[in-house]
Every structure is written in structure tokens, then in C-alpha cells.
Amino acid sequence: MKQGEFLVIDPDSRLTQLGLLPISTSDEYLFFPSREFGAATNASLADLVSSWLDVLFGHEEKILPGLSLLSDDLQVADRVANQLKRTAARPVVTINFGVGGNDLKRAGDHFEKSLVGGLVRGGATVILDKGAGEEEAARADAVIREALAENCAARAVEADEESIESLIRSNDLSSTDLFVWRGRIGLLAALIGRSDLYIGYDSAGQHIAAALGVPCIDVFAGFSSPRMLDRWRPTGVAASRVIAVERSLGRDGEEKALAETMEWARTFLRDEDNHS
Structure with missing residues (x-):
């Protein structure tokens, strides 16, 4: 330009x-x-930017975050989602437990394992992103083992950039309960865009979901002040919910966050089912 x-x-x-x-x-x-x-105010940063632009340019127009993805990634995500939803009208929930190396943002091992296991038991297909680095991958492996141990009939399939095409061509995803993704955030974003719900810690994922119009649950731990919950609230056309993890309560705080997250997940998925 x-x-x-x-x-x-x-x-x-x-x-x-x-x-x-x-x-x-x-x-x-x-x-x-x-x-x-x-x-x-208690407005989110996205809402503040929209209001600031109104003042700057002299007219009111609601501007929401948006995201442009590669067409190749969108095509792959469409094919994956179509197979995951083929055998039954199961909702697809994408989850990312990445925290960028800041463990204060985590709710805890019990929360992560129980959330994934509970969603699978409830009939959802879960797309679990393994995150970045060995530590996040190891935690994801522990979550996968627990989910499969609790749900003996459940089936997990792991994919990366090299294997995903062959998995799609072999129609190997149609009976998958837990699809584990290990790869680029661009393709993860496309998978989020084809999901019925996104759940994750305070990171990039919930803002990607909001920008793509996907309902999301933002599990917020380790915040320094309540203002952070307001400012970093995901903002978009779809509904979102921020779950504040009360770390001072220890295991009770983790259990409370888990119960709230599961309840809101059921609510969002029920609403999506009613609108489909």
C-alpha cells in the first residue's frame, strides 16, 4: 500500500x-x-478499542475482532470435523491447556484430567491440543491416559502435519472420541473454527475462538487483579464465559472451577444443539 x-x-x-x-x-x-x-469501566479491551475508534473517526460502529486463516488450513479442518461428526451428532469441543510456561495460569492436573474425561463421557468429541514444549506435551499425555482409563471404549487418535492427510484419506477419524493435535497454531485455529465450543486457560485460544464466532470458556487462574478478568475477556459474536479459579482455596477452588466449567459447557452445547 x-x-x-x-x-x-x-x-x-x-x-x-x-x-x-x-x-x-x-x-x-x-x-x-x-x-x-x-x-x-469494566469493558474488555476489544470493546474499548471499538469505542476508541468511534471517538477517533467520529461515528459509532461496533467493531469486533476478526481472523483470516489460510484456505488450506480451513479445508483440512473441514475434512477433520466432518469425519469427527459423521457417525453421530456429537458436539466437538476443542481444548488447549497451554500456559506459555506460566504454571500460575493452570487450574491443576485434576481439573484438566476430569474435564476431558467428563466431556468424553458426556458424549462430546474432544480435540486436545498438545501445546508447545515437552512439559505441556507430557501433561497432555497424562490427560489422555486418564481419559482412556476412565472410558474403556473411548478411542484416541493423534495427528501432526505429516500424518493428518493420511488419517483423513483412510477415514480413520469417524469413530474418534479424542483427537489429539500436535502442530501449528494456524491449523489449530482452523479446528477451533469448526468446533462447537472452545475451552482453555488465559492464552491465545479463547481470543481465536471469539474472533471466529465460536462459544468459549476462558478458565482464568493466576490473575493479579479482578480488572484482568474484565480487560482480557474474549469478545465476539458468540457467547463466552470467564471462570475465575480461586487458587487460595486449593483443591476446593480447583473443584469449583471444574464444576462451573462443566456446567457452562453443557449449557453452551445445549444451546448449540437447539440452534442447529
Whole structure:
């Protein structure tokens, strides 16, 4: 694009907070004051940006987050979802327990194992992302073992970039209860977009779901203040729910978060079934 045909809006991110990288010339650059604008409200950052744009451009128009995905990833996700839903009208729930190395964001091992096992027992097909790194992969393996031990008839299939095409061609996903994904976030995003519900910790996944119009449950632990729950609430056309994990309660807090998450999952999936 030519100069004068675009604007660069700095969302007050880590990229520019240190002032080390120039973004653009001053004529093409705007700074979103995320700490000052709407400071007295409990609006999400997405809603604040929309309101700020109203003030900036002088007219009201609700702007929601959006996401553009690669067409190849969308096609693969469509084929996977069609097979997962083929044998029965089962809802598909995508789950990611990644926390970017910050264990304070986790609800706990019991929460993760019980959530996946409970959803499978309840008749859902679960897409479980193994996350990034050896530690998250090991935790995911423990969740998978527990889910299969509790549900003896359940079947798990693991896929990555190299194996997913052959699995689709062999029609090997139609009787899968637990589809385990190990690969790029772009294809994970496409899988989220073909799901009936997304559940995850405070990370990128819930915002991807919101941007794609997928209902989501954001399990929020390790927050420094209640304001974080408001500001980082996923915002989109679909419904979302933030579950605050009360870590000070120990195991009781974990159990409470699990019960709330399962209840909201049933509610969202029931609503999706009624609208389908």
C-alpha cells in the first residue's frame, strides 16, 4: 500500500512498550492508550478499542475482532470435523491447556484430567491440543491416559502435519472420541473454527475462538487483579464465559472451577444443539 492509504495502530503491546522498534512515521501511526481509555469501566479491551475508534473517526460502529486463516488450513479442518461428526451428532469441543510456561495460569492436573474425561463421557468429541514444549506435551499425555482409563471404549487418535492427510484419506477419524493435535497454531485455529465450543486457560485460544464466532470458556487462574478478568475477556459474536479459579482455596477452588466449567459447557452445547 502507498503512503496515505493505511494507518498503523499500536495496541500498547510488548513490541513497542520498550520503544526499541520504530513502527511507522508519525503521519501513519496512532497509539491506543489501553491503560487510560475507559479506565473507569469494566469493558474488555476489544470493546474499548471499538469505542476508541468511534471517538477517533467520529461515528459509532461496533467493531469486533476478526481472523483470516489460510484456505488450506480451513479445508483440512473441514475434512477433520466432518469425519469427527459423521457417525453421530456429537458436539466437538476443542481444548488447549497451554500456559506459555506460566504454571500460575493452570487450574491443576485434576481439573484438566476430569474435564476431558467428563466431556468424553458426556458424549462430546474432544480435540486436545498438545501445546508447545515437552512439559505441556507430557501433561497432555497424562490427560489422555486418564481419559482412556476412565472410558474403556473411548478411542484416541493423534495427528501432526505429516500424518493428518493420511488419517483423513483412510477415514480413520469417524469413530474418534479424542483427537489429539500436535502442530501449528494456524491449523489449530482452523479446528477451533469448526468446533462447537472452545475451552482453555488465559492464552491465545479463547481470543481465536471469539474472533471466529465460536462459544468459549476462558478458565482464568493466576490473575493479579479482578480488572484482568474484565480487560482480557474474549469478545465476539458468540457467547463466552470467564471462570475465575480461586487458587487460595486449593483443591476446593480447583473443584469449583471444574464444576462451573462443566456446567457452562453443557449449557453452551445445549444451546448449540437447539440452534442447529
